[in-house]
Amino acid sequence: MKRRWIAAILVGMLLQSYSCKDNKEKKVLTREVTFKKEGALTLMKKETDSVLAQLDIEIAESDYETQIGLMYRKSMQDDRGMLFIFKKEEPKYFYMKNTEFSIDIIYLNSKKEVVSIAKNAKPFDNTSLPSEGPAQYVLEVNAGLSDRWGLEAGDKFDYTRDPN
DSSP states (O other): OHHHHHHHHHHHHHHHHHHHHHHHHOOOOOOOOOOOOOEEEEEEOTTTOOEEEEEEEEEEOSHHHHHHTTTTOSOOOTTEEEEEEEEEEEOOEEOOTTOOSOEEEEEEOTTSBEEEEEEEEOTTOOOOEEOSSOEEEEEEEETTHHHHHTOOTTOEEEEEEOOO
16 A cells, blocks of 8 residues: 555656646747727927827736736837826836837826926836826826927826727
């Protein structure tokens, strides 16, 4: 009886080591993340409320969504963006880990005004890009768009969610 237990344990250990070796050699396949329209956003000039840009947006609110952001994507169309919504207005810090294309990071306060813009953030750069004041929202768009629109601190935004 004792020999059977020892044999069973040895066979189990052999299978376990084979299984672990086999798992180490497997490749992990990931699929490309694609855009999912969840709302619309309008950027407006502070003095005149004239429209600077209108975008389709994805919304990131959960911890997971805000940590992933635009990571693992190859590109984004110029008429799209990602809006991060946070519960508290406080200084924010973003970086470009696993983000494959350059973006402008627009920090916005609870009054829906532009606080600051981190322009032309470099792909795969882990350098922290802080807001210049407390922010409750962050909008990520393709690099250069904030200059093309003439966006500056104090300009405003509004957004709507798609019904779902």
